[in-house]
Amino acid sequence: MASVLVYLDHPIVPLAKASRELLTIAATIGEPAVALGVDSLEDGVAEALGEYGVRQIYVPENPDLDKYLVAPKAAFLAVVVEQASPSAVLLDNGFESKEIAGRLGVKLSSGVITDIVSVGEDLTVMKLDLAGSYTVSAKVTHGIPVLTVKPNSAEPRVASEPTRPEQVKVAAVDVSAVNAARVTGREDKKASTRPSLSEARVIVSGGRGTNGDFSAVEAFADALGGAVGASRAATDAGWIEHSAQVGQTGQTVSPQLYISAGISGAIQQKAGMQTSKVIVAVNKDADSPIFEIADFGIVGDLFKVLPQATEEIQKRRS
Numbered sequence: 169m170a171s172v173l174v175y176l177d178h179p180i181v182p183l184a185k186a187s188r189e190l191l192t193i194a195a196t197i198g199e200p201a202v203a204l205g206v207d208s209l210e211d212g213v214a215e216a217l218g219e220y221g222v223r224q225i226y227v228p229e230n231p232d233l234d235k236y237l238v239a240p241k242a243a244f245l246a247v248v249v250e251q252a253s254p255s256a257v258l259l260d261n262g263f264e265s266k267e268i269a270g271r272l273g274v275k276l277s278s279g280v281i282t283d284i285v286s287v288g289e290d291l292t293v294m295k296l297d298l299a300g301s302y303t304v305s306a307k308v309t310h311g312i313p314v315l316t317v318k319p320n321s322a323e324p325r326v327a328s329e330p331t332r333p334e335q336v337k338v339a340a341v342d343v344s345a346v347n348a349a350r351v352t353g354r355e356d357k358k359a360s361t362r363p364s365l366s367e368a369r370v371i372v373s374g375g376r377g378t379n380g381d382f383s384a385v386e387a388f389a390d391a392l393g394g395a396v397g398a399s400r401a402a403t404d405a406g407w408i409e410h411s412a413q414v415g416q417t418g419q420t421v422s423p424q425l426y427i428s429a430g431i432s433g434a435i436q437q438k439a440g441m442q443t444s445k446v447i448v449a450v451n452k453d454a455d456s457p458i459f460e461i462a463d464f465g466i467v468g469d470l471f472k473v474l475p476q477a478t479e480e481i482q483k484r485r486s
């Protein structure tokens with residue numbers, strides 16, 4: 169059975185849910201193998217990858233791959249593909265991975281498909297197009313398929329028998345021969361006790377209706393142990409960081425419960441949250457399009473509705 173190569177930039181334990189999903193998908197198509205973006209494995213990562221049936225971990229000899237943006241990583245992956253001859257390469261659907269995928273596709277002369285929501289055993293994929301209005305079935309017809317998969321596209325499942333992955337060193341890529349952009353500084357993301365958007369079971373999102381005051385949204389999210397999301401109007405206004413954006417050009421989420429507060433429900437916002445199990449909308453305009461897809465709708469002012477709900481939850485908890 170051919171291997172399926174999963175690119176994981178810098179895995180740590182516990183493995184991120186998106187990484188576990190990619191490994192699960194890889195295992196349904198073939199034998200999972202992993203290519204790393206860093207030259208050494210963090211403690212416990214090999215064992216964690218073994219739980220998902222990974223057989224080989226390709227580690228770059230470059231000590232500094234993580235000090236560059238995408239180009240050297242694509243060059244490294246091309247070398248791994250040559251060495252491993254996988255039947256497909258899977259990456260996450262983040263901006264950086266999509267760019268690596270594009271560059272890798274050019275190097276391999278292979279077809280690239282992004283924004284995938286499911287991958288079949290025969291490598292036919294499904295993707296949502298035009299802000300989720302159409303479901304498209306597609307298949308790479310030339311070269312080794314390079315596929316970027318959206319989060320929440322599979323339920324992570326460990327292998328029936330764990331493996332002990334072999335570590336394979338890959339000769340260093342000549343970074344000077346690649347048009348590389350170097351990372352000149354890094355700033356730690358502010359630590360948060362909230363779950364990440366892609367892993368949260370509950371998400372409370374705020375939009376332009378918050379008028380820049382996310383306190384009611386955050387308090388409600390905290391009462392429910394959830395993550396905080398936002399519409400693009402809110403992130404573009406600088407009210408909350410861009411990583412909180414849900415939608416076509418933001419994150420695709422699929423939590424058990426999505427609470428939309430002060431968000432109109434434009435098609436580009438719906439594209440990122442319409443597969444949530446239960447959708448609750450709070451909006452003071454009864455004609456707002458968000459109510460078309462909401463399971464429960466509350467026509468009201470979010471600054472009245474959310475604090476009341478938060479108080480009630482806290483009362484019942486105590």
Ligand SMILES: Cc1cc2nc3c(=O)[nH]c(=O)nc-3n(C[C@H](O)[C@H](O)[C@H](O)COP(=O)(O)OP(=O)(O)OC[C@H]3O[C@@H](n4cnc5c(N)ncnc54)[C@H](O)[C@@H]3O)c2cc1C
Nearest residue numbers: 375376377399400401415416417418430431432437452470
């Ligand atoms: C190519 C492209 C990609 C895009 N990608 C995204 C994306 O990824 N994600 C995204 O969200 N958008 C995206 N957009 C933008 C999208 O089209 C909308 O402009 C955006 O979603 C609007 O955000 P909003 O609903 O917060 O604001 P608005 O449309 O202004 O809606 C605000 C809502 O809040 C309600 N409201 C106001 N005050 C209150 C209150 N006190 N209590 C309760 N309700 C209140 C109003 O009735 C209104 O319905 C994209 C657009 C384009 C063109």
